[in-house]
Amino acid sequence: MRAPTSSLRRRAAPWALALAAAFAPLSASALFSDDEARRAILELRARLDEQARARQTEQAQLTEQIQQLRRSLLEATTAMEALRGEIAQLRGRDEQLARDVAEVQRRQRDISQGVEERIRKLEPQKVSLDGKEFLVEADEKRQYEEAVALLRNGDFPAASSAFSALLKRYPASGYADAARFWLGNALYGRRDYAGAIASFRGFVSGAPEHPRAPEALLAIANCQIEMKDSRSARRTLEELLKTYPKSEAAQAGRDRMAALK
Structure with missing residues (x-):
């Protein structure tokens, strides 16, 4: 029984060597593809990170612009309210001025009438x-x-x-x-x-x-x-x-x- 086993081992050895030789190039090729994949992934991650940073920068710029617009809008609203207040004051002043002018005109009429009355009294009749x-x-x-x-x-x-x-x-x-x-x-x-x-x-x-x-x-x-x-x-x-x-x-x-x- 021992003779056949040794014989089989002697027979199988060449096949094992042939199989190992056949699979050796395949393992090297597989290792080389993984490196490229890693580089591709790293490059993709780098691009994604760069895009993310760009988006963050853009987002920050947009946020700043929005804040600036909000500040500008607030300033414009404040200025508008102030302008409305000034307009209201001017209207009030105009109304008061109109009343003052009317009062002055009334007094002038009264004075004129009084003067005319005095003149009539002084004029010979x-x-x-x-x-x-x-x-x-x-x-x-x-x-x-x-x-x-x-x-x-x-x-x-x-x-x-x-x-x-x-x-x-x-x-x-x-x-x-x-x-x-x-x-x-x-x-x-x-x-x-x-x-x-x-x-x-x-x-x-x-x-x-x-x-x-x-x-x-x-x-x-x-x-x-x-x-x-x-x-x-x-x-x-x-x-x-x-x-x-x-x-x-x-x-x-x-x-x-x-x-x-």
Whole structure:
């Protein structure tokens, strides 16, 4: 049995060597392919790493840009809000300015109206009295009307003072003749007959054509009668009848003349 086994081993040895020789080139080739694969993998990993780094860099740049855009947007929003605030303030100022302008214009109108009113008061005014037209100052007109009102109210002392003041301040006034006549009446009301006679005489001498001149002569005669001066009263009545025979005062004078006899 041992002889065959040795024989078999001797027979198998060449085949084993042949098989080993056959597989030897295959193992070297397999080892060489693995190295290339490793290099390819390393190169791929390197490229992937580089791309990853590039993407990270790009991502960082994009992130920075987004942050910058956000900051810019925030700044723009803040600026817009500030601008809106300024616009609101400007609108408020414009409204206030419009109100101020309106107030100034109103005051100017009031001042202008006041000035015009004062000018009108200072400007001479045309009046008509006892059939005569003339120009008077505003204060002159007021003073005369106030004096007449006092006389009508029966305040003879105040009326006589007012007419005297008017004649003193405006001696050449168009109211002068009427003021003398009414002054005589005020003095007569005060029973200042001598003063009344002087005022009526001044009136008749200065304005003999005045429609109230006959009344003034009759009033002089009445003053003289009150003073118990019948002789002077008769002469005055004769003057009235001679100078103004057709007047109503002359008719009353005739009655007085008859009463004196």
